[in-house]
Each structure stands twice: as C-alpha cells, then as structure tokens.
Amino acid sequence: MAVLQPAASGRRDMTDEERNYLLLQRARSLIKHAVLITFGIAFMLPFVWMISSSVKPNIDIFEIPVRLIPKSLRLENYIDATNAIPFWQYLWNSTYYTIFATIGAVLSNTFIAYGFARVRWRGRNVLFIIVIATMMLPFQVRMIPLYILFARIGWLNSFLPLIVPNFFGNAFYIFLMRQFMMTLPKELDDAARIDGASEWGIFWRIAVPLSKPAILTVAIFEIIHTWHDFIGPLVYLRHPTKYTLSIGLRLYFTQYGAEWGLLMAAAAMFTIPMVIFFFLAQRSFIEGITLTGLKG
Amino acid sequence: MGGIARLSMFKLKRDPADQPNSWRTDNLPAWGLFFVAPWIIGFVAFTVYPFFASLYYSFTNFNIINLTPRWIGLDNYVELFTADPLFWTSISNSIRYAALLLVFATVFDIFIAYLLSQDVKFLSIYRTIFFFPVLVPVVAASLTWIWILNPRFGLMNGLLDLIGIKGPNWLASPNTAMYALIFIGVWGSGRQVIVYLSGFNDIPRQLYEAADIDGASGLQKFWRITLPLLSPQIFFNVVTLIIFSLQSFSEVYIMTQGGPANSTLLYAVNLYNRAFRDYAMGYASALAWIMFLLILALTLLIFKFLSGRVIYER
Numbered sequence: 001m002a003v004l005q006p007a008a009s010g011r012r013d014m015t016d017e018e019r020n021y022l023l024l025q026r027a028r029s030l031i032k033h034a035v036l037i038t039f040g041i042a043f044m045l046p047f048v049w050m051i052s053s054s055v056k057p058n059i060d061i062f063e064i065p066v067r068l069i070p071k072s073l074r075l076e077n078y079i080d081a082t083n084a085i086p087f088w089q090y091l092w093n094s095t096y097y098t099i100f101a102t103i104g105a106v107l108s109n110t111f112i113a114y115g116f117a118r119v120r121w122r123g124r125n126v127l128f129i130i131v132i133a134t135m136m137l138p139f140q141v142r143m144i145p146l147y148i149l150f151a152r153i154g155w156l157n158s159f160l161p162l163i164v165p166n167f168f169g170n171a172f173y174i175f176l177m178r179q180f181m182m183t184l185p186k187e188l189d190d191a192a193r194i195d196g197a198s199e200w201g202i203f204w205r206i207a208v209p210l211s212k213p214a215i216l217t218v219a220i221f222e223i224i225h226t227w228h229d230f231i232g233p234l235v236y237l238r239h240p241t242k243y244t245l246s247i248g249l250r251l252y253f254t255q256y257g258a259e260w261g262l263l264m265a266a267a268a269m270f271t272i273p274m275v276i277f278f279f280l281a282q283r284s285f286i287e288g289i290t291l292t293g294l295k296g
Numbered sequence: 297m298g299g300i301a302r303l304s305m306f307k308l309k310r311d312p313a314d315q316p317n318s319w320r321t322d323n324l325p326a327w328g329l330f331f332v333a334p335w336i337i338g339f340v341a342f343t344v345y346p347f348f349a350s351l352y353y354s355f356t357n358f359n360i361i362n363l364t365p366r367w368i369g370l371d372n373y374v375e376l377f378t379a380d381p382l383f384w385t386s387i388s389n390s391i392r393y394a395a396l397l398l399v400f401a402t403v404f405d406i407f408i409a410y411l412l413s414q415d416v417k418f419l420s421i422y423r424t425i426f427f428f429p430v431l432v433p434v435v436a437a438s439l440t441w442i443w444i445l446n447p448r449f450g451l452m453n454g455l456l457d458l459i460g461i462k463g464p465n466w467l468a469s470p471n472t473a474m475y476a477l478i479f480i481g482v483w484g485s486g487r488q489v490i491v492y493l494s495g496f497n498d499i500p501r502q503l504y505e506a507a508d509i510d511g512a513s514g515l516q517k518f519w520r521i522t523l524p525l526l527s528p529q530i531f532f533n534v535v536t537l538i539i540f541s542l543q544s545f546s547e548v549y550i551m552t553q554g555g556p557a558n559s560t561l562l563y564a565v566n567l568y569n570r571a572f573r574d575y576a577m578g579y580a581s582a583l584a585w586i587m588f589l590l591i592l593a594l595t596l597l598i599f600k601f602l603s604g605r606v607i608y609e610r
Contacts, residue, residue, distance in 0.1 A: 029416075032411050032414060032416060033416065033417075035411060036408075036411055036412070036416065036422050039408065039426075040422055040425045040426070043425050043426055043428065043429065043483065044425055044428065045444075045451065046429070046432075046437070046440050046441065046444055046451075046483070047428065047432065047440075049440065049443070049444055049451045050436070050440045050443075053443065061449065062448075062449050063449070064448070064449065064454075065454055065457060065458070066449065066450070066451055066454025066455070066457075068451070108334050108335075108338075111331055111334060112331060112332055112334055112335045114331050115327075115328050115329075115330070115331025115332035115335075116331075116332065119327050119328040119331060120328070121325035121326075121327070121328030121329070122325055123325065123328075124328055124332075127332065127336075130339070131335065131339075134339070134343050136539070136591065136592060136595055137343065137347065137588065138539075138542075138543050138584070138587055138588055138591055139543065140543065140564060140567055140583075140584045140587055140588075141346065141347060141350050141584045141585065141587070141588045142342065142343065142346035142347065142350065143346075143571070143584070144346075144350055144353060144571055144577050144580055144581050144584065145345065145346035145349035145350050145353065145581075146342065146346050147571075148349075148577070149345070149346070149349075165338060165342045167334065167338075168334050168335060168337055168338020168339075168341070168342065169334055169335040169338055174335065199327040199330075203331070224430075224431070227433060228433040228434050228435075230434050230435055230545075230546040230549075230550070231545055231546055231568075235572065245433070245435070246433065246434070246435040247435075249435050249436070249439065250435050250438075250439075250550055253439055253442075260443050263439055263443070264439075264440065264443065267435075267436035267439050267440055268436075270433050270435070270436045271431070271432050271433060271436045274431040274432070274433065275431055278424075278431050282420075282424070285427075286423070286427075286490060289487055289490045289491060290490060290491065290494040
C-alpha cells in the first residue's frame, strides 16, 4: 500500500508500520492514563469522603447505600464542630506550636549546618558522623528519660518540651542543609575573607541568602511535622487548655464517636491549612523531598 | 537534571580541600565550635543524657509506686523474654507490619513512579494526588479511615456492596485489621513516589536507546538498566521505611489501640502503654532498648547486604 503522495501536497500517508507504531503508542498511553486515573481516584476518595461527610446532615450520614455526593448540604456542621470542641483554642495551640518549632528548627539548623559545611576545623568530620549516627536512635529510647526530666523541671503541660529542643538542631535537617551548603562555591567565602569579612559576616551575608532553598525545605518539613505531631503533644500535654488539634480531635472522637458529620468537618478544617500551604509552596515541597539527600 | 554525580542519603559529600596539611586546616576550631555549639549542647542534653538514663532505668524498678528507680539488674529483660507474651506478640506484629508494608509500598510506589516518568500529560496533577495523603494530618487521616472502614455505613463496604461483596468489619476483626493498616500505610507513602520519580527521571535516555539497538527486551531493560540505576532511591526508601515502620505508633494507636485481640499491637504501642498507661518506666525502658538494638542490627544488616549493590555514579 505505502503509496507516496505527490510531492506538491507536502505530506505522505503513513506506512503500515508507522501506523501500527502510533496505534501501539496511543494504546499504551491510554492504558497508562487509565491505571493512573483509577489509582488517583482511589487515592483521593478518603479526602472526598471526608469532605462529603462533613457537609451531610446526620440522617444522610447513616444512609444505606452510601452516597459520595451529598443529596443535601448542611454547612452548619462546620460551625457546630467549632462549638462542640474548643476548636479555636486547639487551632491556636497547634499554630503556636508550629510557629515556634519552625522558628527554632530554621535558626538552629542553618547555624549548625554552616559550622559543618563551610568552616574547616579539626574534629569536624568525626562530629558530623556522630550527628548522622543519632538518626538511628529511635524516639522511644529518649522518650522516657526526657519525659521524666521535663516533669522534674516543671515543663509538663507546657509547649517548652516540644519547642525548646528544636533550638538545638536536628540531625536530619543538619544533614540536609550541610549537603546543600557544600554545593555553594567556596570562592565567595574567599573573596569575602580577602575583603575582611569575619566568619559571622560570611555566614550572615553569603551562606544564609544563598541557602534559601534549603532553609525553605527545612521550614516546610518542620511545619508539616509539627502540625501533624501526635505523640509529642500526647506525652507532654495533659491539660485540655493546652491540647493541639491532634489531641483534641482524637479526644472528641473517643467521647462522641458517632458524630461523624462534626468529626469530618473538624478533620477537614484541620487538613485544609496544609492543603493551602502545599499549593502555595508546591515547587519547594517537591524539590525538598527530592533534595532529601538524593541529589548531589 | 545534570544527574552525573549523585549522592544518596548515606553517601556524604566530601570537601575537596579537606586534606590533612591543607593550608586551610590550620583554621582555629573556635569558629567551627561556635557554630556547632547549639548542636553539642542539645546532643548532650537531649540525646546523650536520655540515652544513658534510659539504659540505667532499664535495669531498675521504676514505676508509679517506686518513684525512685531501684536497681534490679537484668530482671526487666528476663521478664520481657520469658514472662511477657505481649512482648513477643508486639515484636512479631511489628515485623509483619514492617515487612508487608515494605513489600507493598515499594512495589506500588515504583510502579506509580514508573508510569509517571513516561512523559505523561498532567504529571503535576497526578503527582499532587499521590502525594496528597502525606498532607493530611495523621489524626485527621486516621479518623477518616475509621469512618471509611465502618462496617455498615462506611465507604469501603458501601463500594464493595455495589459489586456484591459483603465487606468485613475491617478494624474490628483480627483477620483484617492488620491488612487494613498496611493498606492505609501504602496510601500514605507518597513521599516515596516522589523520590522514585526523581530517580527514574535521572536515568539517561541514551541507555535505553542503546539497549534498543542491541535488541534488549522490556524486561531485560528493567532488570539491567532501570533497577540498578534506581538502586540509590530504593536503598534510601527501604532503609527509611523499615526504620519508620518499626517505630509506627500514631495511626495504630488512634485506629485500633492495638486491638482487636492484640492483632495490631505494634511494638511502639505496647511500649507506650507500658510507659504512660501502666507507668512502668523501668520496664518500658528495657523495651525501648530492645527496640533500639533491633533497629540497629537491621540497619547494619541492610547496609552490609545492600549498600555494596548500590550504584551511585554513572
């Protein structure tokens, strides 16, 4: 078949082989999308179910068969949820914890990583290996003595045990920032030194501005971590006025397990700040995870 | 992507000027120590001290009645190995959980990342969707899953009803609770998809083109090119997943509290119960040390057997 068209038309028919190839390509792409869409929907279903339940009136919640799209809306669930639990108090506590934990993580790890990445001194590498080694230590080993220590100095039921350690660096973040800082050109430091800059000046004027992507990554990771944190507040915060959303929501569930409309509304209000945050910082998010030690 | 020299989590960057006798090493350690000082203080207060204190407590009777630790030697360890069935239950549950999650999450995440690496349209939408569960706070996600898995009114059994299957009471049956938790674990493993995707994207196209010319089959290309070149990501994800899943606590504590019939009693949940429900701090410290040694041994084993197979430079 493969007939060539006259040159004037500027086109020719595809050969069978080309056509088959294209068909195969199209079929493969179709299957790929079908698989991805199926799994994608499955992955989003829990969130859709959360939102859907959060706007259903109580009668519709307990309806058989289940209905993913609510037949009637009851947005008052959201208002009721904020009244059923001291929602604003919990929200403030979660926010407070997240803000100060993140400030601590950003300040301390940038500072410490600079000492490991850009200043040369004897013992630096040995110490850095110790930093890495501490990552192997499970939280559970430190949990009990720290609890007793903080109880003895009267820090229980305050955010201090959760926030203060953040001002002293974290192995994973130090590692991440050091790897990043080592990729910055040394010549900048040398030039600044010749111009008479002190070590502090180099840190503040050169390393910090150039390390913004890594600093942002640490901030993002820490914001997610503290906002989600469950075991930390569970161990240290025993007084209801100090509860974060994590603890408060779970407590509400253990007391009023069947109030699914309100529970899902509260869960949605707990989740949505993270979603907004993700869309604001999406690129840094993805780059941050990729940067987590996998890029040279 | 430049992807020529790559470093994994476990391969540290070297400073080329970092040789003995280099003209720079005579820098006084003062500035270095100045910057590192916060870490040293924190290390001593929040790591070294608790590390040894917990070792000491593990040899003591220290609970709500004996508020000062009393030395009892190896008694806690003896009790743990010989007289505590929950120890063995929780250790086998945790190993089962970690092993199954590792297999399912790794296979699934590599599969999804592979599909995403094939120049698909709407990549960023798909990527966001698979990453999305990571954004849902653990308590919010756990409550939602309890509701989804509700045997009568939940979404899961509602969907199964549509195809004529009567779903079980997922979280309340010892036969299904563990699998439900692993399923939820795979749902939440989107970070790994991102890591694998970056690995796939760094594999040079030319290698596949060269293999095509040599007439390699799809399967051969996967085993000979894709898998070896993805090994840094696999290594990183496997190590972190094992360490984290052995320490898993929150989801399980919220969703099943270890039940039903201790079928999901993970090691960390048992430990937490001993420490903060029974206030058996000495005993719980012994549990923590066994956990530490177990994780240490596993990590060293993985490093010994896997790290030699990891290909970093290409």
